[in-house]
Structure formats: C-alpha cells, structure tokens
Amino acid sequence: MPTGCRFGALHMKFISKQRRTGEAGVNCRPSRLKRKSLSTLARWLQAVRAPLAGLGSQRFLESRWIVWSLAFGTRSWRRALALRYVSFSPHYFYRTPLNSELSSHQFLISEFRRNTASRRRIFRSLLQKDLNPEQVVLDYGCGPGFLARAVSRQVRKVLACDVSTGALECARALNEGPNISYVLIDRNGRIPVPDASVDLIYSFAVVQHVTEDVFRSILGEWWRVLRPGATVICQVALNAEGWRSEAQWRTDHSLRGRLRWRFGLHCFSRTRDVLYATVTAAGFNPPEIAAIATLCSPLNDDIDDQHLCTFTKPRKLARYVAGGAPWEK
Numbered sequence: 001m002p003t004g005c006r007f008g009a010l011h012m013k014f015i016s017k018q019r020r021t022g023e024a025g026v027n028c029r030p031s032r033l034k035r036k037s038l039s040t041l042a043r044w045l046q047a048v049r050a051p052l053a054g055l056g057s058q059r060f061l062e063s064r065w066i067v068w069s070l071a072f073g074t075r076s077w078r079r080a081l082a083l084r085y086v087s088f089s090p091h092y093f094y095r096t097p098l099n100s101e102l103s104s105h106q107f108l109i110s111e112f113r114r115n116t117a118s119r120r121r122i123f124r125s126l127l128q129k130d131l132n133p134e135q136v137v138l139d140y141g142c143g144p145g146f147l148a149r150a151v152s153r154q155v156r157k158v159l160a161c162d163v164s165t166g167a168l169e170c171a172r173a174l175n176e177g178p179n180i181s182y183v184l185i186d187r188n189g190r191i192p193v194p195d196a197s198v199d200l201i202y203s204f205a206v207v208q209h210v211t212e213d214v215f216r217s218i219l220g221e222w223w224r225v226l227r228p229g230a231t232v233i234c235q236v237a238l239n240a241e242g243w244r245s246e247a248q249w250r251t252d253h254s255l256r257g258r259l260r261w262r263f264g265l266h267c268f269s270r271t272r273d274v275l276y277a278t279v280t281a282a283g284f285n286p287p288e289i290a291a292i293a294t295l296c297s298p299l300n301d302d303i304d305d306q307h308l309c310t311f312t313k314p315r316k317l318a319r320y321v322a323g324g325a326p327w328e329k
C-alpha cells in the first residue's frame, strides 16, 4: 500500500488544504508570498522546537503533552500527528534544495519515505549479516522506530528503547510491529530488561549525542543486559569534521558556547583512542572500529562519513558491580 494511503486522515486534511490554496502537485512552484509565509512558519517551528524538546533537555519530544495528544483519536490521526511531531525534530526531517518546494503534506510523506528507506539500507548493509530469527535484539535510542521496524523482519523480537517518552509514542504510532516492544529507559539510565537476556545490541545516531559519563553508564547497562558472547554494533562520530569534542564544548565560555551547551542539541566527536579505552574499561572485548565507507557501498546518508564500532561481551562471565564498571575477577 502506498504510504500516502496509510496516512488517510492526514492525506484528506492536506488534500483539502491544497485545494483551498491551489497547491496541486509536487512540481508546483509556490508564489513569493507563499514562500515567505513558509519561511515564517519554518522560523516559528524552530522557535517551538526548544519547548518541544523540553528546553535544554537532550530528550527530544519529551514534553508530556506530546504523549497525551497521541493517546487519543483514530490510528490514522495518531500517525498523522506523530509524523508532524517528528518533522519538528532536528534529527529526522529536513528541507533541502531537492524538497524545498514540496507542500507541507508532500514534505512529510517524502521525509517519512526517506527515513524508512535510509534505515532499511542501514539494516541491509550493516546489521543483517549479524541477525537471525532466533535473536532478541535491543535497539538503543530507537527514536521514532524506523530502524527497529526494518530490523524486526529478521529477528524474533526487537526491544526498542529510548529516554524520550514522546519519541517512543511517535514510534508506536508510526512504526509498530507485532514483535517490537517500545520501552522507556528510566531517569537513572536503567533499561527495563532482565540481566543477560539480549542477543545483540545496535545503536545508531545516539552515542554522538551523549557525554563521556553518560556513555560509560550506557556501557554498564549494555553489559548487564547482554548474554555472554553477545555483540554490540554502534555508530560513532570519530574526529568528525566540524564537530567538537566534549572537552572543547565544556571549555567554550563564550555566551554563544554556553547557550548552545545548555539549550542546543549535543553532538560530540570522539577520538579512536578514547573510544577504545572507554569500551574496554567497561569490561568488553577490544572493539573493532571501522569507517562505514569501507564496510558497504554509499548509504547516501549522514553516517557515510562516520564509523562503526563493534565489540562483544566476554564469554567467560565477569562479575558486574551494580552502579559501576563491570570488573573482570
């Protein structure tokens, strides 16, 4: 079924708006007045982005009203609303010269399709070879669930977790699946999954947003939930061009720097050595760190220039010290 049909209510609402405004097809050129009002709208959306994100929080779409608003209405209404919320995110939907002239509705549908296709390519190129139908896998930082949905066809169960209640609610509306459970990571960073119950963890576009302290505690949780011998595959930004390290951000005392640290989306670049040391100090076997460009043909995605870090939990059971790093005894 074409995506447009799946968004029945959204489709009808915007079709009638298009009729009112005379906005007919993908190739129609908006008038100058309309372009101006679109750019005003875009600026307005930027302004509401901060409260949506929970002002200064890294938990995008966390505000409670997002969850409440998605609790009501028909399935197609919830999907349409979730799509609109996800489009406010700096992560997922963006205007480019290629889609700048699409109507609002066309833009949502084309970005939904682009995200679906992008996560399918990541699944096929970087994850599929490590997956099998017996596995229970954890998608760490699943966001609106595009990757969880792609992976769910290949495994027994996907536990898709995130710190943002709103992102999870959008995922439930947009990317539900019979073998996908969307679960909330609690305020202490605990994943609601029993010890040693997961066969593989993957995480894309998440580690780059967390500080070194948070990354260490995430590794502790990964270690706890993984079965001995199980694998972690995570995408990381290593020495990414134009990206600063956490230390550079922390030592920028300019007003702009402090405001961006407090309210902006954190994006950190790490060095290979720091990554290696952090992963091994958490009790995992030494990681393999490879440029994504060397692992597959171009994904035509933001992550083409980044790295994949793969490591395993030792088969020999180590003792896990709750609240701290797991130490080999």
Ligand SMILES: C[S@@+](CC[C@H](N)C(=O)[O-])C[C@H]1O[C@@H](n2cnc3c(N)ncnc32)[C@H](O)[C@@H]1O
Binding pocket: 058, 059, 060, 091, 119, 140, 141, 142, 143, 144, 145, 146, 147, 161, 162, 163, 164, 167, 185, 203, 204, 205, 206, 209, 210, 214
């Ligand atoms: C760019 S999105 C990536 C979504 C998804 N992994 C993908 O590739 O499409 C980053 C997600 O990480 C989540 N996140 C941020 N900090 C996190 C943390 N400490 N633990 C778990 N998830 C986190 C955010 O809520 C957001 O949904």
